[in-house]
Structure formats: structure tokens, C-alpha cells
Amino acid sequence: MVDMEMSNDVTVTLPRIQERIPTVVVDDAHVVYRVHKGAAGNNSPVAALKRMVTRTAAPNVRVVHAVRGVTFTAYRGEAIGLIGTNGSGKSTLLRAIAGLLPVERGAVYTQGQPSLLGVNAALLNDLPGERNVTLGCLAMGMSPDEVRRKLPEIIEFSGINQRGDFASLPMRTYSSGMSARLRFSIAAAKQHDVLLIDEALATGDKAFRKRSERRVRELRESAGTVFLVSHQLSSVRDTCERTIWLESGEIRMDGPTPEVLAAYEAFTNGK
Numbered sequence: 001m002v003d004m005e006m007s008n009d010v011t012v013t014l015p016r017i018q019e020r021i022p023t024v025v026v027d028d029a030h031v032v033y034r035v036h037k038g039a040a041g042n043n044s045p046v047a048a049l050k051r052m053v054t055r056t057a058a059p060n061v062r063v064v065h066a067v068r069g070v071t072f073t074a075y076r077g078e079a080i081g082l083i084g085t086n087g088s089g090k091s092t093l094l095r096a097i098a099g100l101l102p103v104e105r106g107a108v109y110t111q112g113q114p115s116l117l118g119v120n121a122a123l124l125n126d127l128p129g130e131r132n133v134t135l136g137c138l139a140m141g142m143s144p145d146e147v148r149r150k151l152p153e154i155i156e157f158s159g160i161n162q163r164g165d166f167a168s169l170p171m172r173t174y175s176s177g178m179s180a181r182l183r184f185s186i187a188a189a190k191q192h193d194v195l196l197i198d199e200a201l202a203t204g205d206k207a208f209r210k211r212s213e214r215r216v217r218e219l220r221e222s223a224g225t226v227f228l229v230s231h232q233l234s235s236v237r238d239t240c241e242r243t244i245w246l247e248s249g250e251i252r253m254d255g256p257t258p259e260v261l262a263a264y265e266a267f268t269n270g271k
Contacts, residue, residue, distance in 0.1 A: 026096075117198065128167065128171070213235060
């Protein structure tokens with residue numbers, strides 16, 4: 001609270017205004033894919049050069065407008081769920097925020113470098129899990145001493161050693177669930193300004209999902225911003241106070257998670 005002294009010796013107490021710091025600003029963003037349908041048509045170098053000069057599109061290119069005029073602002077300390085039916089543009093939007101896809105129109109502004117964690121995040125299959133942990137942490141900017149300190153807790157968090165010493169075995173011996181748990185454990189070991197999670201909590205047992213959800217809340221409470229794409233609405237409900245519902249590349253609803261999930265469930269149940 002802030003006390004303000006008035007000239008007539010009356011003290012008025014005003015509430016302190018909490019500053020909301022934007023971390024991601026998406027301004028009328030459009031993301032367009034151009035998909036080549038196949039070998040039909042003239043794809044020779046001469047024909048391609050002619051199309052570039054005349055600014056004409058190849059006859060066998062399909063244009064997919066994946067994100068259509070999306071606008072929102074995310075703030076420090078928020079955990080935001082992204083939901084929608086298959087093909088609604090959720091993963092495309094995350095990749096645009098991460099800087100992995102260009103926007104055709106509009107703009108995306110972020111604080112620092114967002115970190116995208118997906119089920120297909122790269123790990124080296126011929127190396128042991130613990131070596132992948134070391135390389136992943138070094139790539140995120142940790143010092144060698146910090147990596148050595150964090151290695152045991154990352155392995156323990158992932159649970160890959162519950163049925164043997166899998167940390168010392170090559171990644172190619174892991175199940176898809178074990179690989180996904182290790183990916184999340186590596187990424188969650190560092191405090192991120194903006195962490196983008198794409199279906200990475202969908203694999204693993206119930207105990208691991210609960211640990212992951214607690215870690216997401218810790219990241220948010222440490223002044224980070226977390227985006228979570230998940231078809232498991234329970235994960236969104238448990239970890240996100242705000243949810244954005246995308247449908248056909250457009251925002252259908254943006255608001256408190258219970259309200260958005262209720263509207264989304266009514267929509268999907270009525271289809």
C-alpha cells in the first residue's frame with residue numbers, strides 16, 4: 001500500500017498498482033505455408049527463374065493459411081494454455097513465437113529467446129541419456145559446474161532409471177515416453193523467460209505428469225511465462241490460469257481457464 005499525505009493533514013491510503021510486464025506480444029500475426037503438391041507441372045530451373053521474374057506462383061503449390069490475424073499479449077508470471085481441435089494452428093503459433101516460422105503479415109515480439117519444448121525435440125540416439133543431458137544443458141547456457149550439479153536431479157526427475165540404469169544406455173534403447181520425459185526434464189532444469197511446451201506432458205505416467213505440472217507452476221512463479229499446448233485438458237486446467245482457444249487459425253476465445261475450457265468442451269461435445 002502507498003500512503004499519501006494531503007495538505008489538510010488527512011492521510012489517504014491508495015492501493016499499489018502491480019506492474020504487468022509483457023513478455024510476448026503477437027500483433028495481427030498471419031502464418032502461411034506453401035506446400036508443393038508433387039512433380040506435376042514444369043519445375044525446371046528455367047521455369048522457376050521465369051516465375052521469380054514474373055512473380056507468378058508455381059501451378060502445383062498449395063497455400064495453407066495456418067494462423068489468421070492472431071493478436072494477444074502474454075505477461076511475466078503467466079501460464080497460458082493453447083487449446084483447439086486438430087489443425088487449429090496451435091503448434092504453428094508456438095513455432096512462430098519461437099522464431100522458427102516467419103509471419104507473412106503482422107509481428108511477434110518476445111522478451112529474450114523463447115525456448116520451444118516439443119515431443120520431437122532433438123536428442124542424439126547414439127549417445128547415453130546422461131550425455132544428452134550434459135549437451136542439452138550446455139546448449140541452454142549452463143556452465144560445466146552447474147551441469148554437474150544438476151545432472152543427478154535431472155535424471156531423477158525424468159524417472160528413466162526406475163527400471164535400471166537407463167541413463168548410461170544409448171537413447172535408441174528408450175521408449176518414446178522415456179525420451180519425452182528426459183526432454184522435458186532437461187528443458188525444465190533452467191529458468192526461461194518464455195517456455196513453450198508442445199504436447200511434451202502428454203507422455204509418461206500420472207506421477208510424472210504431476211511432477212511436470214508442479215515444475216510448470218514453479219517456472220511461472222519465478223517470473224517466467226509458460227505456454228502449454230496439450231490435448232489433455234486436465235493438464236491445462238491444473239497448470240494454466242489463462243487459456244487461448246484457437247480454431248481454424250483464429251482466436252475463438254481468450255480468458256480465464258475454467259471459462260474457456262467449459263466453452264471448448266461444450267463445442268467439442270456438440271460436434
